[in-house]
Amino acid sequence: MRTIKTKNQICAPRYLSKRQKMGLPHAFLLGCCLAACFPACTFAENGTLKDWQNPRLTGVNNLPPHASAVICPDAETARRIGPVCNAERIKSPWYRSLNGDWKYQYAANHTGRVPNFWEPAFVDSAWATIPVPSNVEIHGYGIPIYVNIPYPWPKPWEPPYVPEDDPNNTVNSYRHTFTVPEDWSGRRVLITFDGVNSMFYLWVNGQKVGLGKDSRTPVEFDITSYLKPGENLLAVENFRWCDGSYLEDQDFWRLSGIFRDVYLWSPPNLHLRDFEVSTGLDGEYRNAELKVAVELENHTGAETAVTVQADLLDAAGNTVTTSSSALNVPPDGAAKGMLTAPVADPLKWSAETPHLYKVVLSLKDAAGNTVEAVAVNTGFRKVEIRDGDLLVNGKRILIKGVNRHETDPDLGQAVTVEGMVKDILVMKRHNVNAVRTCHYPDQPAWYDLCDQYGLYLVDEANIESHGMGYGRQSLANPPEWLDAHMDRTVRMVERDKNHPSVIIWSLGNEAGNGPNFMATYDWIKQRDPGRPVHYERAGLDRNTDIFCPMYSKPALLADYANGNAVDGGWGEAFNLAAGAPRTKPLILCEYAHAMGNSSGNMWLYWDLIYSKPHLQGGFIWDWVDQALRAPVALKPPRIHRAPQPGEPTFWAFGGDYGPPDTPSDQNFLCNGLVSPDREPHPGLLQVKHIYQYAHCKPVDLAARIVEVKNWYDFTVLNEIAELHWQLTGDGRVLQEGRMPCPAIAPGATAQVTIPLQTFQAEPGAEYFLDLSFRLINEQRWAPKDHELAWDQFKLPDHAPAAVVTPDALAVLSVAEDDAGATVTGGNVAVRFDKAAGTLASLTLAGMELIESPLRPDFWRAPIDNDRGRNMDNTQGVWKTAHEDARVREFKVDASDPQRVAVTVTHSLPKADVRWTTIYTVLGSGEVLVEASFIPKKTDLPQLPRLGMQMVMPAGFDRITWLGRGPQETYIDRMDAPVGRYSGVVRDQFCYDYVEPGESGNKVDVRWAALQNGNGAGLLVIADPAQLLSVNAMHHTADDLQAAEHPCELPWRDFVVLNVDWKQQGVGGDDSWGAWPHEGYLIPCKAESYRFRLRPIVSDGDIDVWGRTILAIER
Secondary structure (H helix, E strand, C coil): CCCCCCCCCCCCCCCCCHHHHHCCCHHHHHHHCCHHHCCCCCCCCCCCCCHHHCCCCCEECCCCCCCCCCCECCHHHHHCCCCCCHHHHCCCCCEEECCEEEEEEEECCHHHCCCCCCCCCCCCCCCEEEEECCCHHHHCCCCCEEECCCCCCCCCCECCECCCCCCCCCEEEEEEEEECCHHHCCCCCEEEECCEECEEEEEECCEEEEEECCCCCCEEEECHHHCCCCEEEEEEEEECCCHHHHHECCCEEECCEECCCEEEECCCCEEEEEEEEEEEECCCCCCEEEEEEEEEEECCCCCEEEEEEEEEECCCCCEEEEEEEEEEECCCCEEEEEEEEEECCCCEECCCCECCEEEEEEEECCCCCEEEEEEEEECECCEEEECCEEEECCEECCEEEEECCCCECCCECCCCHHHHHHHHHHHHHCCCCEEECCCCCCCHHHHHHHHHHCCEEEEECCCECHHHCCCCCCCCCCHHHHHHHHHHHHHHHHHHCCCCCEEEEECCCCCCCCHHHHHHHHHHHHHCCCCCEECHHHCCCCCCCEECCECCCHHHHHHHHHCCCEECCCCHHHEECCCCCCCCCEEEEEECCCCCCCCCCCHHHHHHHCCCCCEEEEEECCCECCCEEEECCCCCCCCCCCCCCCCCEEEECHHHCCCCCCCECCCCCCCCCECCCCCECHHHHHHHHHHCCEEEEEEEHHHCEEEEEECCCCCCHHHCEEEEEEEEECCEEEEEEEEECCCCCCCCEEEEECCCCCCCCCECCCEEEEEEEEECCCECCECCCCEEEEEEEECCCCECCCEECHHHCCCCEEEECCCEEEEEECCEEEEEECCCCEEEEEEECCEECCCEEEEEECCCCCCHHHHHCCHHHHCHHHCCCCCCCEEEEEEEEEEECCEEEEEEEEEECCCCEEEEEEEEEECCCCEEEEEEEEECCCCCCCCCEEEEEEEECCCCCEEEEEEECCCCCECCECCCCEEEEEEEHHHHCCCCCCCCCCCCCEEEECEEEEECCCCCEEEEEEECCECEEEEEECCCHHHHHHCCCHHHCCCCCCEEEEEEEEECCCCCCCCCCCCCCHHHCCCCCCEEEEEEEEEECCHHHHHHHCCCEECCCC
């Protein structure tokens, strides 16, 4: 996933063998790369290499790959099949699911392998049972391991060898019995494993059948000759690591087991082995030609005449067109055919408009009887790159994407269709239109669902050898690793070739570049010229059609779009001279690293993407935190177990399992926009606003005129959205209405006048126009009235605020002694501590509002992005800069009985700073706080925050504020409407960030109130010219920094209140060194700000005092 350069990573030599230059025909691949070429008795090519050490051995007795499909006895059954999984397969009588409880035995490594367990006479009564599909580590067998770049076993890493005696190189032994249906008699019986991690052997009735290695594409065997009448025994031996593990070094949990569907199926002896549907559009992207290439196999001893019929059905099930072809299939042989049919102006497929048709293929015998039927969804669409742009159906699209790992907090990598649908719903509702299947092919049902719901996919081969680096050691170079690279690529393409959602193939991820990837690129381009190919490590080399860097800065995007020289930072293949043609679109394969409290400064990317040529978006890293739901009471040996009902849980990451020496990259797998259970993080709301498809800007707000741009590529705006509007004053809705959207064509703009009624502005009130674009009709992915987009504009309507003047104030009394000074007025008393120079007490009718004094504060609890750049070192001077403060001046000015000024000057020796605070206690009962930060040295690091902190007593846990919200906001992630929001303090903190840190901040705050259950409390009021950054939580920075998980935070009742001039941004370019961008940092220079503290007795006081300003001259 993330790339960290090291000195030994050198660009791989770019050379090709003669064979590679000539290209790799399909027949060669089937002959040399696919496991079908290995006879049943051969389990290693080289006597010195064991099967799990031989990269040329990609499988034994594997059937060739083919498109995902469910074969049925008739077209009616075929049409009922949904997203391909066992629940749908068994709708056909020719499938039997083998999912369920299997007998299971765990061994920590090869030394514990169970001899002869595959024999029918073996007694397994003492064995446990385990569900299939599942990862065994989720059921307490072995240690869940998370590492990013390293391999999960100790060095040395010497491909193709893996340590057989490593305590984590689990060997899983399975036994399962099954009975073949009687009506399958005389037919072939096949078995498919959709995913086994990693290598596995298969036995049936004690006879060895074969082996498989690619963990994320189907491995199929013909087991007909191994079967017997009645009960049959299936045995599987699964190795956690093998040579293939060197190609599966992805940034995810390293788990093992049979984790995807297993099923039997029985094709007829005349069988549609494979098919490919293509839907080419003409030059005007209007009419189409449907082409269906078919491959038949005949397992009878006689030549057979057959007919293949293709019926194209629309969404209502009506026949659009029919085509058929007669073929003669030789005995025990195969035949290929092509069916074609013109289709006039079909509805087109795109992520916006996922119009699907169904192709029903029927294989008929000479008498016209249906032998076999298959149905597959298809979409009419064309993908191409032209003039440096990626086009879908002739339109330049923007990729508003995310990277998605397959992960479930309770099931590990054995994800469900229900979980996939949940992902898609949350994505679509937050304007995500594309997914990169990082970094392997997903379960087959995922592609069917993306076809249906509308998501563009980059389908990625199961190849990442990140731990070997990108230089000479990269497995992209050695010829002995070519077959493994090719096998995984071919399996992906052949399985997923019929899905309209797949618009781009990816060769893999972070595996260097070299001849092996040149070869896989060449094969894909020969096999499927209708889709572009993407590979990040190719840079701008010939084996990628897209420039798809990861974690590039916005400046690189600007250079690329503007025709400047481009330095991608990885050598010649990533560089481009000034003025050189931009023939490839730039789509970031990974960007905006969403680890914890992140997703800042994304507009720096999207301001460019929305306005510059050749920039077409990117895929955020990543979609979901991969943590597992574990009980808080997890104890040594720290293996995973499922929580009991009602048991407290936490999100467990790498370092939470196993003994201390277990390989781990801690929480680095938790980079998601959503939590493990798919609850959106606050950053996802920022993404939704940036990715939205309707953008507004003001034209004449006095006349209520705004301009709306339609960023949809294929949808007229009024066909999907209705415009809702509101007039708010100080966060309260004053007027609202709805109106039809104008018929704005894709990419076009129009001006809209919002029909506000005339109103009289009240003194001090701010008025905003809120625009909300909502679904006009229910969609598959969201209900009617779901908000698609929003914008907000401050209106010019204004009346001067009420002014608090000194002559309107009550008289104050002052009592001063050696210890301090107390100022009293009415039911408010303010006490200052002379020794500490602090505002130590603020009482309202005897009720204390301050537990710990107001003091300067420059630190925040580090977030993941801060930890990644070692903020303790880079900005650590500010962590304790407030400590050891020395009072240089304490002066009370009571010359005006209606306002008493207390001036305190501190020197802060740890940072060589002078901090002056002027507290003006007013007869109105409030305190004006004016703070000045004056550093003697301006070459100190930027400040994490600049402001003041106090602690309020327990009970003041109700917060109301007028500012941006309701979610947390920061200066580089502040896409949230200004409004009046309320909640409890504890809910402001995001406990779904798997490692605690700064959370819950609010920017552009006009006022904020902390109140108890009776409404009494403290109102903080900003100067209108200097809005505040405010945070209230039940944790101290030390609490947050000491805890690895939220469940470890001590329970606090007090409220830590920060009232800041500014807090630095959260950043998000990456989480291993990148700072927030310059405009979101706080340089060490003199600054001052002010705010008011007002004790209040009820909500009514907020409305009275929140709008006022002071007329205080100094």
